[in-house]
Amino acid sequence: MLLRLLxxxxxxxxxxxxxxxxxGEGQPRVVRIGIGFNDQMPQYKALEAFKEHLEAAAGExxxxxxxxxxxxxxxxxxxxxxxxxxxxMTCPATAPVTGFxxxxxxxxxxxxxxxxxxxxxxxxxxxxRELLDKLDGVGLRGLVFLPEGFRSLTNNRRPVRHPDDxxxxxxxxxxxxxxxxxxxxxxxxxxxMAFSEIFSALExxxxxxxxxxxxxxxxxxxxxxxxxxxxxxxxxxxYVLMVSGRFxxxxxxxxxxxxxxxxxxAYEAHREIVEAGEREVxxxxxxxxxxxxxxEADRRAFFEAAAPVYEQxxxxxxxxxxxxxxxxxxxx
Numbered sequence: 001m002l003l004r005l006l007x008x009x010x011x012x013x014x015x016x017x018x019x020x021x022x023x024g025e026g027q028p029r030v031v032r033i034g035i036g037f038n039d040q041m042p043q044y045k046a047l048e049a050f051k052e053h054l055e056a057a058a059g060e061x062x063x064x065x066x067x068x069x070x071x072x073x074x075x076x077x078x079x080x081x082x083x084x085x086x087x088x089m090t091c092p093a094t095a096p097v098t099g100f101x102x103x104x105x106x107x108x109x110x111x112x113x114x115x116x117x118x119x120x121x122x123x124x125x126x127x128x129r130e131l132l133d134k135l136d137g138v139g140l141r142g143l144v145f146l147p148e149g150f151r152s153l154t155n156n157r158r159p160v161r162h163p164d165d166x167x168x169x170x171x172x173x174x175x176x177x178x179x180x181x182x183x184x185x186x187x188x189x190x191x192x193m194a195f196s197e198i199f200s201a202l203e204x205x206x207x208x209x210x211x212x213x214x215x216x217x218x219x220x221x222x223x224x225x226x227x228x229x230x231x232x233x234x235x236x237x238x239y240v241l242m243v244s245g246r247f248x249x250x251x252x253x254x255x256x257x258x259x260x261x262x263x264x265x266a267y268e269a270h271r272e273i274v275e276a277g278e279r280e281v282x283x284x285x286x287x288x289x290x291x292x293x294x295x296e297a298d299r300r301a302f303f304e305a306a307a308p309v310y311e312q313x314x315x316x317x318x319x320x321x322x323x324x325x326x327x328x329x330x331x332x
Contacts, residue, residue, distance in 0.1 A: 110182050
């Protein structure tokens with residue numbers, strides 16, 4: 001009896017809450033974009049370009065709010081929030097995306113792309129679009145890839161130039177099957193953890209090292225708790241600018257066009273920043289860390305030691321699918 005009396009009151013309270021949370025007529029819709037990195041990273045600078053373009057083009061219909069340093073959660077939790085419609089956009093690394101769309105695993109193959117140019121050509125072309133479109137089936141909408149070069153290794157134990165040097169090192173990786181398998185093939189002990197936990201884990205010796213694009217250890221001050229930087233360039237490092245499927249489906253065709261154009265502006269800004277800043281970042285790391293350069297033979301040794309990772313990807317995704325990416329990437 002009491003419950004029946006309370007139901008109308010609770011329903012009215014819920015409706016009042018939803019009305020208060022919804023944008024009023026003529027008010028801009030809020031677009032919250034969260035990332036794990038800090039606001040010094042190229043990724044964040046690209047999102048600033050996205051914000052500027054969308055707010056200018058859409059005539060005050062949207063207000064973009066940028067959140068960095070994991071303020072809205074890690075990559076996986078933000079993707080889940082997008083799927084639930086609780087957040088509008090994020091820009092995760094492709095590695096955690098494999099937990100939603102397994103075909104993204106193809107981008108985790110060690111030394112898949114022989115150069116930054118090849119990576120851009122493939123990911124900005126039909127194969128890249130094919131991957132992005134697969135996100136539609138899991139409640140997400142992929143707008144564009146933001147390639148950030150290649151991932152390299154830092155550690156606090158010894159210089160790493162060859163897979164034999166990796167043996168026994170505890171290395172933080174993303175929670176990604178092929179990444180972790182590759183490090184096991186190289187003799188390391190991979191440990192997955194959220195990005196926000198890395199600095200303290202390195203400082204306390206929970207792990208010996210980590211792997212990321214060079215801008216990450218520099219802008220995150222990992223050199224304060226790491227001694228060696230090995231320029232391995234073992235994995236490609238693309239990120240995916242994506243939108244909540246629920247949010248996307250409520251947009252008009254014109255508004256979708258504004259989002260796609262803003263994503264393109266983010267892509268162009270990101271590429272320019274990465275290409276201009278890579279050399280400076282590497283020079284900075286040379287000054288503050290013991291820098292280990294690898295030659296072609298060194299990288300070949302890592303590639304050959306990781307052959308079982310390619311075999312696993314073929315089993316997971318099929319020979320034809322993997323071969324199309326290998327051929328498009330100009331694989332050696």
